[in-house]
Amino acid sequence: MTPPYLSHSQVETLTDCGEKYRLGRVVGVPEAPAFWNAGGRAVHAAAEYFERQRFTAVTPSIDDAVDEFHRVFEHELVEAESAWYRANSVDPNAAFQPVPWRAANRGTEDDAWWREHGAGMVRAYVLQSEDDQTELAATPDGQPAVEVEFLVTIAGVPFKGFIDQVRRLPAKRDRLILRDLKAGKRTPTSTVQLGEYGVSLEQVWPNSVGYERMFGEYYMCRTAKTTARISLAETHPRAHVEYAIATAWFLKNGGLFLPRPSAFCKSCAVSAFCSYQGGARAHEVPAPTPPRIG
Numbered sequence: 511m512t513p514p515y516l517s518h519s520q521v522e523t524l525t526d527c528g529e530k531y532r533l534g535r536v537v538g539v540p541e542a543p544a545f546w547n548a549g550g551r552a553v554h555a556a557a558e559y560f561e562r563q564r565f566t567a568v569t570p571s572i573d574d575a576v577d578e579f580h581r582v583f584e585h586e587l588v589e590a591e592s593a594w595y596r597a598n599s600v601d602p603n604a605a606f607q608p609v610p611w612r613a614a615n616r617g618t619e620d621d622a623w624w625r626e627h628g629a630g631m632v633r634a635y636v637l638q639s640e641d642d643q644t645e646l647a648a649t650p651d652g653q654p655a656v657e658v659e660f661l662v663t664i665a666g667v668p669f670k671g672f673i674d675q676v677r678r679l680p681a682k683r684d685r686l687i688l689r690d691l692k693a694g695k696r697t698p699t700s701t702v703q704l705g706e707y708g709v710s711l712e713q714v715w716p717n718s719v720g721y722e723r724m725f726g727e728y729y730m731c732r733t734a735k736t737t738a739r740i741s742l743a744e745t746h747p748r749a750h751v752e753y754a755i756a757t758a759w760f761l762k763n764g765g766l767f768l769p770r771p772s773a774f775c776k777s778c779a780v781s782a783f784c785s786y787q788g789g790a791r792a793h794e795v796p797a798p799t800p801p802r803i804g
């Protein structure tokens with residue numbers, strides 16, 4: 511059930527709440543879909559579309575990018591609902607059963623909110639791109655460096671992911687800037703994801719600049735601003751990245767899933783199955799078993 515590799519989101523979940531990882535990835539309970547996931551993917555897709563087109567010198571219009579957002583968003587909604595029905599073995603001919611969509615900001619950021627504000631994020635993305643001092647980098651084979659996929663080995667652990675964008679300053683071509691787009695309200699409290707991606711990119715592009723010449727930043731889609739640009743090697747020394755990934759691998763393969771109830775439980779995708787939060791369906795899943803001592 512669990513994939514034979516780690517990703518940033520797995521490392522984060524394993525360390526944020528092990529029970530969430532166990533329920534979602536090991537037991538495999540159906541996760542309630544979230545509008546923010548569908549909206550975030552659609553914003554990412556529109557930004558990717560815009561950057562790919564612009565890289566080939568055919569800059570799309572704002573309307574084209576917004577159309578791409580709407581196309582992907584509607585597709586994501588349908589996919590998420592279908593996946594929910596499949597996972598819950600709902601008979602399509604049975605009486606209508608509502609999908610337990612999760613909406614952020616006390617339920618206000620629903621599908622209608624995302625249609626309006628997600629489109630606004632895409633418009634703002636296109637407008638800010640005209641003033642962006644950086645440019646999209648090319649991959650070693652000359653392709654636009656968006657959604658750069660990698661599967662590498664870090665500290666002996668298979669590690670997989672996608673880097674939203676790799677950029678550079680035209681005047682400083684011996685440096686790379688890894689940019690990750692965030693469509694949520696909160697700025698991430700940690701930049702370790704960028705460090706993980708930098709260590710990975712160094713392996714995928716071995717003849718490009720090394721980790722020591724990589725920088726990172728988040729682009730916050732709601733404000734159309736980037737966070738402070740950091741030196742990855744100074745902020746996240748390679749040894750720290752390796753240690754965190756190796757430790758997460760140990761937790762995953764050792765079955766060490768430490769539950770951590772917190773304020774985030776209310777938006778947790780598997781809370782219905784969580785015995786620590788009195789989930790209504792907790793009796794349907796095996797209880798956690800203590801690890802063997804010694």
Ligand code: SF4
Pocket residue numbers: 527528529530531533769770771772774775776778779780781784785786787
């Ligand atoms: S509801 Fe809270 S404690 Fe339970 S799995 Fe989710 S985050 Fe962890």
